Amino acid sequence: MDLKSYLKDRAAEVDAALDRFLPAAKEQPGTIHEAMRYSVFAGGKRLRPILCLAAAEACGGDPESAMPPACALELLHTYSLVHDDLPCMDDDDLRRGRPTCHKVYGEGMAVLTGDALLTEAFLILAETPPAKRYPASSYIADLALAGGSTGMIGGQVMDLEGEGKELSKAQLVKIHKAKTAALLTSSIRLGAMTANATEAKLESLTAFGQALGLAFQVIDDILDVTQSTEKLGKTAGKDEAVDKATYPSIIGLEKSRKEAAKLTKQAMAALEPFGKKALRLRQIAEYLLERDY
Template sequence: MPATDLKPWLKSTQEQVDAALRSFLPRENAAPKTIHKAMRYSIFAGGKRLRPVLCLAAAEACGGDVSEALAPACAVEVMHTYSLVHDDLPCMDDDDLRRGRPTSHKVFGEGMAVLTGDALLTEAFAILARTPATKRYSVGDYVREFAETGGSRKLIGGQVLDLEGEGKQLNKAQLIRIHEAKTAALLTCSVRLGAMTANSTPRKLEALTEFGYNLGLAFQVIDDILDVTQTTEMLGKTAGKDEAVDKSTYPAILGLDKSRKEAARLTRKALKSLEVFGKKGSRLEQIARYLLEREY
């Protein structure tokens, strides 16, 4: 599969995900209008849709019907967006810009932003519950996977460690623990749910677990690099924010050169996990290489 066809595929898949999100989410004029307007404001703020793209690509790699994976693909994006809305709050990371637009609390107020995040997380489970069961995996299996990813041991737990680590000199192992729980956990959940909708064998599910974990860590390393090398305009969020709040990052601990080498090493590990898929894993391989080379 030539690398040149990735961007058209990404654009087409992103459009497919956006159309599904529009149909799944409550309409903007549904009462009470403010909360539904706020939910859609953050969802349709122009994100890359990386997590749903990975979910659909994993379903494809396992020989599944991509349409069967649309519900979990949308669910992971909605969970991701809820986490961003809450992360941006003044009591958390306190950011005024997300995806090139004012953050939810700057537009709708802090109280409404809290409720928006709550509503998005709840809606994510409702969307996920629409996923058809397979011979190996029930709807309960999907829900358990999703809940564990978003819970206190992973996504929320990672944010706890992140908050507690501000102003402290963390070592590499402590930093990895934060990003295992945050970035890597949700990327891993995305590919696992996609595979499960395709009735994946245990062997392939384990391979995708390894892929998601290493890709997630690589993605975070690159994110940290971009935070100190790119402008706010390019990133769509406040550049240099981690350094401003004295947060430990890969460049702060390893330096830029070693951080780039770490991202490449983790990407190689992710790619090695795809060997079991042969040519069917080529789309996931393309995405991993694309993320390593991204500029923003």
């Protein structure tokens, strides 16, 4: 199966699982469940859950066992987007090509939608079948650290506080290790854990995730200044508008492209111990690097 078909099939499987896990839109109170589904089924690529499933495959596991954490990851990621788009944060009216949650349901309901998605994520994660080396508490702790005040939220804090300031490349890397790479790394780690990965394998996949997460952010920064709103599915040029530090603004566009390639190469090197079993992870890394910029 080629990568395009693989991504399409895996995304469909994740969507079907999310549909099973989430409360029905008509379940009371209906507005919150409708808003949750509106935000989750807005057409995302399902990158984080697919990475989770692919990591399970790389460690010889059954992707079906990795589906609960895969769905939990997507819900936590979606909650972060709902809150990011609020007027008090990035103040965006468009996400994944559709009006953002607060534009459709109001700011108060959008806050509650994000809260509900975050809570639901950990409920789903608690249902993950334990592996010999990893009880359910291991999965919960890994995602909580990735999404918490020293992970994604900490990165968002540093990102907000850095607006309008001249930051160094080292400071920007610190922000995005937390804001972006932490959750991507947890996606890969959780998939590996469901496959009962050894400590050595988990360490290699952690290195892969950290390099891939930083590469993903560099590419995202490039796309923000090179692509249109229609192509991105969100408002283009937002980073520059709020004077946010990005890779292109600090090291320039061409050096940013080289940085993305270097980080992707580092990610690939971390997969060497897995041989052919990591084919999908390699293909995904290449796919992300080659996004149109």
